[in-house]
Each structure stands twice: as structure tokens, then as C-alpha cells.
Amino acid sequence: MEQKLKIMQLNDHELIESIQSGYISVCVIGIGRIGLPTALSFANSGLPTIGIDINSKLVEMINSKIFPLKDDEPGYDVIFDKVIHQKFHASTKIQEVVPNSDVIILSLPTPMDKNNIPDYSALLSVGKQLGELLSKNSLVIIESTVEPGFIENEFINSIESSEKKLIAGKDFAIGVCPETANPGQIMNDFEKLPRLVGAINDNTTNIIMKIYKHVFTVDLIPMPNCKTANAVKLTTNVFRDLNIAFVNELAILFEKVGIDIMTVLEAAKSKYNFQVHYAGPGVGGPCLPVNSYQMINLAKKMGLNTLKSVETARIINESMPDHVISLLHDAFTESGKSLENSNVLILGISYKPDVKDIQITPAEVIIKKLKFLKTNILIYDPYFKSTNIFDLQTESNLIEALQKADALIIVTAHKEFHNLDPIFLKSKMKNPIVIDSKCIFNPQSVKNSGLIYRGLGRGKI
Numbered sequence: 001m002e003q004k005l006k007i008m009q010l011n012d013h014e015l016i017e018s019i020q021s022g023y024i025s026v027c028v029i030g031i032g033r034i035g036l037p038t039a040l041s042f043a044n045s046g047l048p049t050i051g052i053d054i055n056s057k058l059v060e061m062i063n064s065k066i067f068p069l070k071d072d073e074p075g076y077d078v079i080f081d082k083v084i085h086q087k088f089h090a091s092t093k094i095q096e097v098v099p100n101s102d103v104i105i106l107s108l109p110t111p112m113d114k115n116n117i118p119d120y121s122a123l124l125s126v127g128k129q130l131g132e133l134l135s136k137n138s139l140v141i142i143e144s145t146v147e148p149g150f151i152e153n154e155f156i157n158s159i160e161s162s163e164k165k166l167i168a169g170k171d172f173a174i175g176v177c178p179e180t181a182n183p184g185q186i187m188n189d190f191e192k193l194p195r196l197v198g199a200i201n202d203n204t205t206n207i208i209m210k211i212y213k214h215v216f217t218v219d220l221i222p223m224p225n226c227k228t229a230n231a232v233k234l235t236t237n238v239f240r241d242l243n244i245a246f247v248n249e250l251a252i253l254f255e256k257v258g259i260d261i262m263t264v265l266e267a268a269k270s271k272y273n274f275q276v277h278y279a280g281p282g283v284g285g286p287c288l289p290v291n292s293y294q295m296i297n298l299a300k301k302m303g304l305n306t307l308k309s310v311e312t313a314r315i316i317n318e319s320m321p322d323h324v325i326s327l328l329h330d331a332f333t334e335s336g337k338s339l340e341n342s343n344v345l346i347l348g349i350s351y352k353p354d355v356k357d358i359q360i361t362p363a364e365v366i367i368k369k370l371k372f373l374k375t376n377i378l379i380y381d382p383y384f385k386s387t388n389i390f391d392l393q394t395e396s397n398l399i400e401a402l403q404k405a406d407a408l409i410i411v412t413a414h415k416e417f418h419n420l421d422p423i424f425l426k427s428k429m430k431n432p433i434v435i436d437s438k439c440i441f442n443p444q445s446v447k448n449s450g451l452i453y454r455g456l457g458r459g460k461i
């Protein structure tokens with residue numbers, strides 16, 4: 001692969017011709033959950049693509065033709081087999097790849113530190129490297145989720161302050177296309193979910209739109225600048241965090257009043273302007289909690305007191321594991337048994353159903369609390385069988401795990417758990433306590449099963 005083009009100097013006709021004939025060389029820095037499917041999509045569209053990552057094991061795995069997301073990104077396994085070693089390979093050598101790339105896409109992690117302050121160190125360190133490595137007239141596109149203003153200020157500065165003294169808009173072009181796909185259904189989202197494009201000037205927006213139009217079938221929405229595109233991405237996720245907090249509070253209230261939250265939500269959906277969100281044991285993953293803190297961080301930087309509603313939502317959602325534990329206590333009291341030294345089985349540790357991902361998962365908080373209560377913890381998750389997670393060896397067989405359990409807690413509503421029949425659980429479990437923090441059971445079917453049941457937002461049935 002080599003940089004063949006001064007991409008920013010091409011007219012529309014030349015650009016389209018270069019894209020269609022596969023002349024544009026692409027590198028994607030950060031080939032994790034989002035970056036790898038992105039890189040595969042570029043390669044699959046005919047553009048020679050190299051994925052860069054500091055994780056040498058991941059790079060080795062990919063170059064050995066093993067697809068790291070094979071369990072949970074349907075569709076991309078087929079594309080991987082098609083493009084690997086044809087249009088795509090992986091490398092750890094950023095210094096060799098970037099100077100020869102026309103388009104450099106960043107899909108680096110943007111987590112938060114232990115004080116909930118956004119951690120942009122991966123982007124800033126790569127930005128510094130780009131300052132030394134970018135060829136003139138190349139195009140940098142940031143897909144990572146960042147707070148509005150970060151690109152215009154800190155990130156561009158990290159590139160421009162290198163010895164090469166490159167200037168954004170003159171020596172290189174830069175824009176954003178925030179990633180909004182949902183893990184577990186990335187192919188579906190890459191085919192259907194409209195994407196936002198913002199850049200430092202209209203010409204760059206136009207070029208990014210043309211390249212992405214070639215790779216993805218989705219609608220592209222031009223934004224006036226990078227910060228507006230990033231604001232849209234954060235707004236959609238913070239909206240969800242807030243609404244989940246609202247439903248979580250309702251769930252706790254309705255338990256006391258004896259109203260079933262699921263019945264309420266089902267009926268509320270009939271109102272055209274109600275958008276349903278569901279209660280749960282907390283809000284995890286690399287997006288929602290982090291994005292709320294990114295928005296809070298931005299408000300603080302702007303000298304605003306804070307974003308009160310978002311801060312409150314975080315407090316509520318982070319307190320949900322405590323509520324799950326209180327449901328467990330309540331059920332043990334009813335059963336007349338002691339929680340201490342009992343075997344509590346956690347069903348599902350992923351932060352969301354049907355994905356193999358435990359980033360910021362509420363399961364971890366629940367497990368910590370159970371350890372503090374001196375319970376013996378068993379974990380069964382179809383995506384994490386017979387492995388060591390949170391210093392515990394996970395179970396490999398659900399029925400064997402049930403036979404050992406004095407209680408179980410549904411934490412993640414994986415598909416496999418939806419088929420669990422309360423009568424079956426009663427027949428297998430050592431002691432029939434079931435805590436349902438995802439409302440997967442039908443109250444009617446629980447009623448006659450003999451389970452000691454506590455459901456979030458459902459209370460005692």
C-alpha cells in the first residue's frame with residue numbers, strides 16, 4: 001500500500017474515480033469492537049486497508065486469519081474471510097503505515113478514569129504520532145466518541161504541535177464521523193443507521209461523504225462542523241441514560257405500590273410520542289455511562305454549574321445494583337435462609353444481551369457487593385463459559401450451575417435465558433429464589449411455579 005494521491009486536491013470527478021478504482025489507501029487505527037468491522041467494510045468496498053493496533057496479539061490473530069469477533073458480529077466473519085490478505089491485513093507499525101495512507105481513520109478507545117473524567121489519552125498520543133507521520137494532503141477522520149470541541153481544540157493541537165508543524169486545513173484535512181453502531185448488530189447498523197459527517201471545512205465534509213457513500217449504504221447527514229456532529233452522538237446516548245434512570249425510579253416506586261412496570265410500559269407504548277425504555281440492574285458498556293460523563297465534563301469546562309439532570313441519572317443508574325441486592329435480601333428473608341455462605345448464581349455478565357462484552361457491566365458491581373456479603377458466587381454466561389472473570393471461574397453448564405444454586409439473579413437478558421421456564425427452574429435449583437432484574441419472566445408463569453421471585457419493578461408475585 002502506498003499513498004498515491006493528494007486527496008485534498010482532487011476535484012469531485014477525480015475523487016470519485018479514485019474511490020471507484022480502489023486507488024485510495026486507508027488505515028484504521030484501533031481495530032477493536034468498532035474499528036475492525038469498519039476496516040473490513042472499507043476493504044470490502046475495494047479500498048486497500050490496513051488495521052493498526054498496539055495489541056500485538058490481536059494483530060497476530062487477525063493476520064493468522066482468525067476473526068476475533070466471530071461469536072457476536074454476524075456477517076463480518078464472511079467478509080473477514082473474503083478480504084483478509086486480499087484487501088486487508090493488520091499491523092502494529094503505525095510509523096510504516098500512516099505515511100503511506102491517504103485516509104487515516106481513528107477508532108481508538110475513549111473511556112473514563114476512576115473519577116469519571118473522560119480519558120482521551122489514546123487519541124492524544126496517536127495525534128502526536130500523526131503530527132510526525134502524516135503525509136501532506138492526507139485526510140484524518142475520527143470515529144471515536146468525544147465531547148464537542150475536543151477535536152477543534154485538544155486533538156488538532158496534538159497534531160499541529162509536533163516538530164513537522166503541520167497545519168489543519170492546509171497540510172492535512174480532518175473531520176469526524178461518530179460511530180453509532182450497536183455491538184452485536186454492527187452489520188445491520190452499518191447498512192441502515194444514518195451517519196453524521198462534520199469537518200473543519202465544507203470541502204473536507206464533501207470528500208468524507210463521498211468516501212463513506214462508497215463504503216456504506218446508509219444516509220449521510222452533513223453537519224456544520226465536528227463539534228455539532230459529536231454533540232448529536234452524545235445527545236442520543238445521554239437521552240437514553242436519562243430515560244432509563246426515569247424508568248428505574250418508576251420501577252422501584254411501582255414495586256411498592258404493587259403495579260407491574262412491564263404492563264405500564266407496554267400500554268404506555270400505545271401513546272404515539274412515548275419512547276419506551278426499560279428498567280435494569282444498571283447501565284453499562286463503553287458508551288452510555290461514558291457519554292453522560294463526557295457531557296457533564298463539557299458543562300464543567302464551560303463553567304456551568306453542572307448538568308443536573310444527567311448527574312442525577314448517573315446517580316440513579318449507578319445505584320441499581322444496590323436495589324437488586326435488596327430484592328435478593330428480601331427473597332432470602334421470605335425463604336427463612338441466610339444469604340451468607342449461600343450459592344448465588346449470576347445469569348449473564350455482559351453489559352447488554354447477546355454480546356461478549358463486560359465493559360462497565362453492572363454485573364461486576366453486583367458481584368463485588370455479593371462478595372462483601374460473603375456469598376459464594378457462581379457465574380453462567382453463554383459468552384463466557386469456563387473462563388476466569390472478576391477472579392471467579394465461570395460455569396460451563398447451565399443445568400449443573402442451577403443444581404448448585406440457592407438463588408439466581410438474571411443480570412443480562414441473553415436469548416438463552418428467555419426460554420427459562422419457572423417450573424423447570426424450581427425443579428433444578430437447590431433453593432428456588434429467582435431475582436429478575438431484566439423482567440424476562442411472565443408474572444403469570446411465575447405465579448404457579450413455587451419460585452420465591454422478586455422482579456425489578458414487579459416486586460413480589
Ligand SMILES: NC(=O)c1ccc[n+]([C@@H]2O[C@H](COP(=O)([O-])OP(=O)(O)OC[C@H]3O[C@@H](n4cnc5c(N)ncnc54)[C@H](O)[C@@H]3O)[C@@H](O)[C@H]2O)c1
Nearest residue numbers: 030032033034035053054055107108109110122144145179
Ligand atoms: N463498542 C461500542 O459499543 C461503541 C459504539 C459506538 C461508538 N464507540 C466508540 O468507538 C470508539 C472505539 O470503541 P471500541 O468499543 O471499538 O473500543 P475497543 O477497546 O474495542 O477497541 C479499541 C482498540 O484500540 C486499540 N488501541 C488503544 N490504544 C491504541 C494506540 N495508542 N494505538 C493503536 N491502537 C490502540 C486497542 O488495543 C483496541 O484494540 C470509542 O470512542 C467508543 O466510545 C463504541
